[in-house]
Amino acid sequence: MRRTALLSTLTTAALAATIAAATPASAVNTYNAQPAPERxxxxxxxxxxxxxxxxxxxxxxxxxxxxxxxxxxxxxxxxxxxxxxxxxxxxxxxxxxxxxxxxxxxxxxxxxxxxxxxxxxxxxxxxxxxxxxxxxxxxxxxxxxxxxxxxxxxxxxxxxxxxATLPTAGQLDAIGSRALDTSRWEVVGYGTEEATRGPGGQVHLGGGVRMKAELGFNALNKTWVRLAMNESRGYGGACYGDSGGPNFVTIDGQRILAATTITGDAPCYATNVVYRMDTPTxxxxxxxxxxxx
Missing domain, CATH: 2.40.10.10 (Trypsin-like serine proteases)
Incomplete structure (x- = not known):
């Protein structure tokens, strides 16, 4: 999701309707992330x-x-x-x-x-x-x-x-979940850091610098890809401000913009839910x- 400086104008109701119990995502975490000046x-x-x-x-x-x-x-x-x-x-x-x-x-x-x-x-x-x-x-x-x-x-x-190179029609389906699970996934964006505790509760610091992080593959759905951001597995992920940014997958040496960041868990620790670019719609x-x- 777009970053939180405009919470009063965000499309939270619409997004809540799209994925139950999820909150819009937007940024690259501090853990397992690196600057991405080359992207x-x-x-x-x-x-x-x-x-x-x-x-x-x-x-x-x-x-x-x-x-x-x-x-x-x-x-x-x-x-x-x-x-x-x-x-x-x-x-x-x-x-x-x-x-x-x-x-x-x-x-x-x-x-x-x-x-x-x-x-x-x-x-x-x-x-x-x-x-x-x-x-x-x-x-x-x-x-x-x-x-x-x-x-x-x-x-x-x-x-x-x-x-960036977009996927062909139905390319992720043709590749299949097993091959996607062994492929390299990378998110890039300008978003904020994962949640930390501040005086008033959880806060998301940082943002505004292009960063990248590797993610893990979880599941392929009809219009979504669900990606893992778990720190313990060596992954990073997206947070507030990364919405609309790319999630690349490398297939046979080619970097493909498979999906765009849309939503995930509120503290930005676990899951990036991304919208597929190879679907008919x-x-x-x-x-x-x-x-x-």
Whole structure:
């Protein structure tokens, strides 16, 4: 899920309807995780929006989710990251390794929210799956941000990246659970750390820096993959702010963006539940924006 700075506007009801007893996920844990400066196709979704009701003067800009470039002009993320914003919200993508640091530098230079957004990211147009929030069997939790020619050229000017490889139709089913269990899974994102105890209860610190962690395979469902984050097994995982970010699986030496982070356990210790990109519904949506393998 997108990170918790906007709990009052999060789509918690919709997500609760999609997976009973689960809470939206978003970040890479501190345990068994490493920085991921080389994963330049993975970026942060920034939102510039109005907090005080005066849409003429947007007063907030920050990063809220993760995602991946799947073409030179298409950024893949989650639908719950692009919904429930105040009217007039604008969406930007940054492929910076340290997006929190970039935001802090822009703010310290005395820039206003609109200038900060433009300095740190490139503005695009968000397209949310109209079928979202779907149901428990298929949440339809997928969205993209697209960029016109000038915006795509600006992305290329600022960052060197190779778009991620999407799976073919039904590829995870064809591979099968046994082979997926022996394959390497890796989550990448900008999210916060796992829960720690603070003065007011559990808190999630950190976030804003691109990180990666290996996960274990648990189960393949019709539209979901369930991945293990257990520290004792040498795995890390996702937490708040990693929503929409990629979960890669390596098959025959090829890294495939198999699924995107959507939800998991509230303290971010055990399970990452990710939305498959090889299903008919995900592919039907994506086909409007990219050429699919």
């Amino acid at each position: 330049t196709e993975v970026g942060a979704l920034l939102v510039q929006w109005d907090q005080d009701g005066d849409a003429a003067t947007p007063d907030v800009v920050d990063w809220y989710c993760s995602g991946t470039m799947i073409d030179r002009d298409v950024f893949l993320t989650a639908a719950h990251c692009t919904t429930d914003w105040a009217p007039g919200a604008r969406f930007y993508v940054s492929l910076a390794d340290d997006v929190d640091g970039a935001l802090a530098a822009a703010r310290s230079a005395g820039l206003g929210p609109e200038e900060v957004a433009a300095a740190v990211g490139v503005e695009g147009v968000a397209h949310t799956n109209p079928a979202y929030p779907g149901n428990s069997a298929n949440a339809q939790d997928i969205a993209v941000v697209t960029f016109d020619g000038a915006q795509a050229a600006e992305l290329d000017r600022r960052w060197d990246f190779t778009p 995900a592919r039907d949506f994506l086909a409007e924006f990219v050429d699919l393998p």
